[in-house]
Structures are given as structure tokens and as C-alpha cells.
Amino acid sequence: MAIDSKVVAQVAHLARLKVDQADTDALSSRLNDILAMVDQLQQADVADVAPMAHPLDVTQPLREDEVSEPNIRDKAMAIAPAAEEGCFLVPRVIE
Amino acid sequence: MHTKTLTELKAGLANGDYSSRELTEHFLARIKQYDGELNSFITVTEEQALAQADAADQAIAAGQSNLLTGLPIAHKDIFCTEGVRTSCGSKMLDTFIAPYTATVVEKMAAQGAVMLGKTNMDEFAMGSSNETSFYGAVKNPWDLERVPGGSSGGAAACLGARLAPAATGTDTGGSIRQPAALNNITGLKPTYGRVSRWGMIAFASSLDQAGPMGQSAEDCALMLQAMAGHDHRDSTSLNEKVDDYLGALKEDISGLTIGIPEEFFPDTLDGAIADNSRAAIRELEKLGAKVVSVSLPSIKLSVPAYYVIAPAEASSNLSRFDGVRFGHRCDEPQDLEDLYKRSRSEGFGDEVKRRILVGTYALSAGYYDAYYRRAQQVRRLIRDDFARAFEKVDVLMGPTAPETAFKLGAKKDDPVSMYMADVFTIGVNLAGLPALSMPTGFINGLPTGTQVIGNYFREGQILNVAHKYQQVTDWHRQLPTFGGEQ
Numbered sequence: 001m002a003i004d005s006k007v008v009a010q011v012a013h014l015a016r017l018k019v020d021q022a023d024t025d026a027l028s029s030r031l032n033d034i035l036a037m038v039d040q041l042q043q044a045d046v047a048d049v050a051p052m053a054h055p056l057d058v059t060q061p062l063r064e065d066e067v068s069e070p071n072i073r074d075k076a077m078a079i080a081p082a083a084e085e086g087c088f089l090v091p092r093v094i095e
Numbered sequence: 096m097h098t099k100t101l102t103e104l105k106a107g108l109a110n111g112d113y114s115s116r117e118l119t120e121h122f123l124a125r126i127k128q129y130d131g132e133l134n135s136f137i138t139v140t141e142e143q144a145l146a147q148a149d150a151a152d153q154a155i156a157a158g159q160s161n162l163l164t165g166l167p168i169a170h171k172d173i174f175c176t177e178g179v180r181t182s183c184g185s186k187m188l189d190t191f192i193a194p195y196t197a198t199v200v201e202k203m204a205a206q207g208a209v210m211l212g213k214t215n216m217d218e219f220a221m222g223s224s225n226e227t228s229f230y231g232a233v234k235n236p237w238d239l240e241r242v243p244g245g246s247s248g249g250a251a252a253c254l255g256a257r258l259a260p261a262a263t264g265t266d267t268g269g270s271i272r273q274p275a276a277l278n279n280i281t282g283l284k285p286t287y288g289r290v291s292r293w294g295m296i297a298f299a300s301s302l303d304q305a306g307p308m309g310q311s312a313e314d315c316a317l318m319l320q321a322m323a324g325h326d327h328r329d330s331t332s333l334n335e336k337v338d339d340y341l342g343a344l345k346e347d348i349s350g351l352t353i354g355i356p357e358e359f360f361p362d363t364l365d366g367a368i369a370d371n372s373r374a375a376i377r378e379l380e381k382l383g384a385k386v387v388s389v390s391l392p393s394i395k396l397s398v399p400a401y402y403v404i405a406p407a408e409a410s411s412n413l414s415r416f417d418g419v420r421f422g423h424r425c426d427e428p429q430d431l432e433d434l435y436k437r438s439r440s441e442g443f444g445d446e447v448k449r450r451i452l453v454g455t456y457a458l459s460a461g462y463y464d465a466y467y468r469r470a471q472q473v474r475r476l477i478r479d480d481f482a483r484a485f486e487k488v489d490v491l492m493g494p495t496a497p498e499t500a501f502k503l504g505a506k507k508d509d510p511v512s513m514y515m516a517d518v519f520t521i522g523v524n525l526a527g528l529p530a531l532s533m534p535t536g537f538i539n540g541l542p543t544g545t546q547v548i549g550n551y552f553r554e555g556q557i558l559n560v561a562h563k564y565q566q567v568t569d570w571h572r573q574l575p576t577f578g579g580e581q
Binding site for chain 1: 191192194195287288301327328330331333334393395396398399400402403410414417418419420421422423424428429430431432433434435436437439440443448449451452453455456457459465466468469470471472473474475476478509510511514525526527528551
């Protein structure tokens with residue numbers, strides 16, 4: 001399944017990455033090399049094979065609903081690029 | 096002091112031959128002297144190291160030594176360390192001071208380890224040459240024009256040159272074992288879930304696993320003893336008893352059955368690489384092991400399956416870097432979308448962006464079944480192949496990497512050829528099995544390694560196989576000319 005620069009631009013938008021127009025051709029060519037290699041998966045006979053998410057088929061463990069972690073809100077806010085009064089600052093989203 | 100293994104240094108400290116401060120100062124001096132050229136560290140934590148060393152000396156004097164008391168160790172810069180920059184090799188986290196400490200680092204510190212600093216790595220652990228780091232490529236101490244492998248390339252290089260006596264690494268597709276092979280050290284990837292991933296910056300969560308990198312299997316056993324164990328903060332961490340890894344090294348290996356997967360010795364493999372691994376297997380035969388041939392027919396699809404699953408998980412994990420809560424933020428964003436897009440595009444390097452795009456594409460509407468679902472099905476076939484092999488054998492062996500260290504820049508513009516550096520290591524991650532790489536000789540002065548793969552939770556057994564081999568050979572004691580003076 002080859003992709004062209006138009007698909008690259010769509011996928012880049014989904015991933016919130018900015019790709020310069022000048023780079024899209026080179027980038028699609030690299031991505032197509034990777035996808036061509038990945039296409040070997042189509043050779044596999046996977047009829048009736050269940051997808052495997054965990055090698056030991058472990059399921060999600062449950063625990064009591066208790067507070068177990070300290071509150072590090074101040075430490076976490078301190079590393080934000082822009083914060084004020086306990087809120088993260090972003091450009092205006094509502095006019 | 097730097098020519099001694101971690102195990103020997105532990106004995107030296109207990110014996111009073113030197114103090115932890117002397118030991119720590121010695122390695123800090125070596126880093127100052129040699130790392131300008133090697134570039135194996137991103138951050139050296141001299142002050143903290145000396146404070147930890149002094150505390151260790153007091154503990155030793157008070158007769159309160161733990162497993163790693165006073166022993167200097169370098170941590171891969173993927174582990175969060177409170178108050179110390181944790182960059183993950185990325186511009187995105189260049190100024191990120193972690194607000195908490197990873198379980199692995201915490202557990203080793205609790206056993207008395209001294210942290211020398213944070214080692215260089217491929218950006219977000221994506222790479223097999225350590226050339227994708229924002230902080231520049233690391234050089235291989237065996238030949239400064241060659242790569243150290245990756246992504247734990249800084250850890251392997253600093254250990255190869257004995258700028259640190261031991262290091263931690265992480266392995267998603269071979270990132271401990273491949274650089275271990277290329278730098279003549281021993282490195283172990285434990286069973287998936289054996290070591291906590293809490294505080295370890297996520298790349299591909301179903302594959303990532305931390306492990307020890309040392310001068311010998313014995314050193315790795317000592318470190319793993321401190322690292323392993325259940326952690327309620329990591330829901331994928333397994334609640335299984337931790338074995339006595341040092342005790343396991345005392346077991347007899349006569350009667351051990353070694354399986355040789357024919358797929359690990361393809362016709363296309365460099366003959367000298369094959370010869371070194373076959374010679375290592377023969378040494379173990381001399382010690383009483385039996386050798387049988389086995390087949391892992393689906394393993395040929397491990398690289399393609401990995402390059403769907405790992406980028407898919409990475410594209411999801413790395414969506415947290417949005418320029419809002421932590422990490423790089425672009426200047427003067429026009430609007431929220433511009434903030435996201437420019438922060439991410441400026442903060443991530445080319446290989447990381449490629450993988451995010453591949454992963455996003457593989458997970459996007461209409462392609463999920465063809466890529467992600469199919470890769471997860473192939474993953475089961477690969478795991479089942481290993482399970483069938485382990486019905487007949489105790490361990491599997493073969494070369495760790497298909498070639499010795501390659502020249503810096505040689506594969507830079509050819510991602511697919513770079514991905515093939517992990518052709519023998521990736522299957523183990525997909526299956527979640529433990530495996531180590533041990534030094535097994537040289538080709539034209541460059542190290543080669545052989546992989547020993549075990550069944551789930553058999554870390555003790557594979558460490559013992561490597562330990563027995565290292566008692567009758569001295570490949571692992573060979574040092575590079577660079578920085579390796581006796």
C-alpha cells in the first residue's frame with residue numbers, strides 16, 4: 001500500500017506534525033520503504049489467529065480504590081512551559 | 096579500579112581496599128578525561144554522586160551494606176530522576192527536570208547505588224546506532240569512527256570504555272542486547288513485566304523493558320536482583336516472586352539443552368559472525384550442554400510486525416508531548432493547533448517523526464485491520480513458535496546482531512537497513528521472553544555477541560549459562576585501547 005504526499009499531509013495533520021511542503025516527497029519515499037517492508041505481513045496465514053496484546057495473556061489487574069500517590073501538583077505545574085494560578089496557559093480557543 | 100567488575104568492586108569496598116568516594120571520584124575523573132570524545136553521557140551528576148558515595152561510606156562503616164552500596168552506576172536518560180534533567184535524547188525534553196524518580200532508579204538507590212549520571216541514547220529510544228540523539232552521536236570505544244549501536248548506545252559505550260562499572264538500559268526491540276554486542280559487554284532484557292516501567296519514558300508500552308548492562312553475567316545478576324520485582328504503580332508489572340539470581344549462578348549446567356534456531360543462521364549471514372556464535376555454543380557443549388536444532392518459522396516476520404506495533408504504540412504514547420504541560424513549546428503560537436504542530440515538529444527529530452507517522456497511518460480508519468490487527472496476529476504466531484521450541488529445549492542461542500559496529504552515518508538515510516540491525520533481537524520482545532547478549536569474540540578488532548534466550552522468568556538460568564561460559568573464556572575481560580588502559 002503506497003502512500004503519496006497527499007496522504008502524508010493528512011496523516012501528519014492527524015499526528016499534529018507540521019511537514020514542510022519541500023520535505024513531503026522525500027518523506028513519502030522513506031515512509032513507502034518502511035511500508036513496503038511491513039507489507040511482508042500480508043504473506044502470513046493468520047486465519048483463526050487471535051490478535052495478541054500481551055505475551056503472557058495477563059489481564060488488567062484491579063486494586064482497591066485508595067489514594068496511593070502523593071499529590072505533586074505544584075511540582076508538576078512548575079515544569080509547564082506556561083502556567084498561571086494553577087492553570088496551563090494556551091492560546092485563546094474561544095473568541 | 097576501572098578494570099574490575101562490579102562484583103569485584105563490591106568485594107573491594109567490603110574489604111576496605113578503597114572507599115566509595117575514591118571509587119566514584121575515579122570514574123568521574125575518567126568521564127572528564129574521555130567522554131568529550133565518546134559523548135556517552137548527556138548529564139553527569141557529580142555533586143549528587145559524591146553525596147551518595149559519602150552516605151554509602153558511612154553505611155559501610157556502620158556495617159549496613161546493601162546489594163549495591165557505594166557502587167557507581169550510570170542510568171540511561173530514559174529513566175526519570177527527580178531534580179535532574181531527563182531528556183530521553185530529545186530536544187523535546189532538553190529542559191525537562193523530572194518531578195519524580197523512576198522505580199528502577201529508586202530501587203537501585205535504595206540498595207545503595209551511586210548515580211554517576213544519565214547516558215546518551217537514541218531519541219525516545221528509537222534507533223540502533225545512537226545517531227538520532229539530540230545530543231549528538233555516541234562513538235564506539237573500539238573504533239571511534241563507528242557507532243555503538245542503540246538505543247542504549249551511551250550506556251554500552253561508557254561501560255565498554257569503563258567510564259562506569261555498570262549501567263542500566265532499556266530494550267524495546269534489542270536496545271540493550273545489540274549495543275552490548277557491539278561494545279563487548281553483557282546485557283540482559285528481562286521477561287516483559289519483570290522490571291517496573293514506572294518512570295521510564297514510554298516508547299512502545301507492550302514491548303519496553305528495562306534491564307542491566309554489565310561487564311559480566313555475574314554483574315548483571317547483581318543488578319537485576321535490585322531492579323526486579325512487582326510495582327503496584329505499573330499495571331503491567333508482574334506479581335511473581337523474584338528469584339535468587341546470584342544463587343542461580345551456582346547451578347550445574349550439564350544436561351542443559353541448547354536449541355539452535357536455524358533462522359538465526361541464515362545463508363546470508365556473515366560467516367565470521369556465525370563462526371563466533373557457533374564457537375561459543377561448542378564451549379558450552381564442552382561443559383556438558385546438549386545441542387539440538389529447532390525452527391522458528393514465523394520469526395522472519397518479526398521485523399515487519401514490530402514496525403507496525405512499535406510505531407503504533409509510539410504514536411499514541413508520544414501524543415502527550417503537546418507543548419502544554421511539559422517539554423518544548425514553540426515561540427508565539429498563533430492558535431492551539433499551531434502550538435501543537437510547531438512544538439512537536441521542532442521538538443522531535445526525523446526518525447521519531449517518521450515512526451509517529453507510520454504508527455498514525457497504521458492505526459487510522461480503514462488500515463487498522465490490514466496493519467495493527469494483522470501484526471498482533473503475527474505476534475501470536477511468533478510467540479507460539481518460541482513456546483513450541485521451549486517444550487524441547489532450555490535455552491536458545493544465536494548471534495545477537497548480524498554485523499559488527501558499522502561506520503557512523505552508514506545507514507543514516509536508509510531506515511529499513513537500520514531496522515535490520517535488530518533482526519535477531521526483535522522476536523524476543525514480541526514474545527516477551529528474557530534474553531541476554533554476551534561477548535563471544537572479535538572480527539577485525541570489533542566485538543561480537545551471542546544471544547542466550549530463556550523461557551519466561553528464567554533470567555537466572557540464562558545468566559548462569561553466560562556465567563559458566565565467562566568462567567572458561569575471557570572475551571568479556573577484553574578492553575578497547577581507547578580509555579581501556581590497565
